[in-house]
Amino acid sequence: MSERMERVQAALAAAGTDLMALGPGPHMRWLLGFHPMPDERPCLLLVTPARAALLMPALNAAEARQHTGLPMLEWADTDGPQAALGRALDALGTRTARRLALDEAMRTDFALLVQRALPGAESRLAGALMAPLRMRKDAAEQAALRENAVIADAAMEAVLAAMAPGVTEAELAQVARAAFREHGAQPLFTIVGAGPNGAFPHHHTGDTPLREGDAVVVDIGARKGAFSSDITRMAAVGHAPEGYAAVHAAVEQAVQAALDAARPGVRASQVDRAARGVIEAAGYGAQFVHRTGHGMGLEPHEPPWIAAGETTVLEPGMVFTIEPGIYLEGRFGLRLEEVVILQEDGPEVLSRLPRECRVV
Structure with missing residues (x-):
């Protein structure tokens, strides 16, 4: 696990946040060193205080594996992302997440997908957790x-x-x-x-x-x-x-x-x-x-x-x-x-x- 991932997970634990969902963009790039090409297909980095996984469109999966060894829950265009997201939440143990941090820069439909999968969770913006970590440049x-x-x-x-x-x-x-x-x-x-x-x-x-x-x-x-x-x-x-x-x-x-x-x-x-x-x-x-x-x-x-x-x-x-x-x-x-x-x-x-x- 990378030092940056450890810092993010420690910040999640300290804030009492059960799950953070990041779309392709600056937060994901800072944390993983890359992000897949952003388009309309939901792609999410899901991070808990103890685990992390990727919800990944199947057409991007092979390339993404060249950059990360994180568990990857793939979905195909013919199936849609909902079932794969459910499997990801089960694997991460977050089906009952109460506090959720959402990437403020990702597409609204990505955020809604996560919120609908966790209807009882209280949402906040991920930037409040990520900004203090990203502000100091190495x-x-x-x-x-x-x-x-x-x-x-x-x-x-x-x-x-x-x-x-x-x-x-x-x-x-x-x-x-x-x-x-x-x-x-x-x-x-x-x-x-x-x-x-x-x-x-x-x-x-x-x-x-x-x-x-x-x-x-x-x-x-x-x-x-x-x-x-x-x-x-x-x-x-x-x-x-x-x-x-x-x-x-x-x-x-x-x-x-x-x-x-x-x-x-x-x-x-x-x-x-x-x-x-x-x-x-x-x-x-x-x-x-x-x-x-x-x-x-x-x-x-x-x-x-x-x-x-x-x-x-x-x-x-x-x-x-x-x-x-x-x-x-x-x-x-x-x-x-x-x-x-x-x-x-x-x-x-x-x-x-x-x-x-x-x-x-």
Whole structure:
């Protein structure tokens, strides 16, 4: 049995949870090192405090056995999954399960299948059990995140080099995607917001051309292997717009305040408070409209959340973004983003690119 499986089973026992059901996705991948191709056929990793088994569509069973030695209850399209699920519950001794944890990211019909098989069980989300285990990244996971950050730096440099008056947001997004693919990474998102479009934090990149005096937000990320990248930098076309320098200074100070606050033993909300306090003091509190950051790992957004009210105590090995922003409707937006690995002595910033505005 793997060390990760032992940790999950211990967490189930401590929480008094009789059964956890995970679909193909990040939780299953973290626990087994793989997951079968997700489709409409119910595929479930079933874990109890003492045992584990897989409910597996027959067409995926042979390949799955190359990755795991767990007991496998197969079902064929002609039969459906219900009987095989019943056999799995019998084998695991969970026909009378009272507390059930369901993968929050799996298909609703998978969850309903399990709930109908255990009509008396109280359901909760598996993330409450899995997140504390997944948040601390081991050495191999940290190395993969560093590799992805190097690729993101190269893609950002390519975008900045391609900027010029008349070039469209969409054309710059294509430059980012091509640079990511050149380095073996699969693009996940390419946000380019020119001028007033930058005031929309999740702007849908379009055909807006860059114009003299535009501030441009570039927020890009991609995945190589199991992990991904995320970086935001700013540029100005010819010159920055009026008032930009003071806003950039406030956001940069907020990044620094959050980096200074991010230490083992500190609550996630304290890091958010450090960044938000700087921006509020500069008079832009109402224009900082999102949390300061999010965790990263097998998912581009996962716990810990660096936000107000978050009680998670930060620990070494946790990975998260620090990305305060100020958004001035009709004028421009400004966000600066770093991915950090929290080490014993503080945050390790993965990007090597400076955060000053690049004039192009």
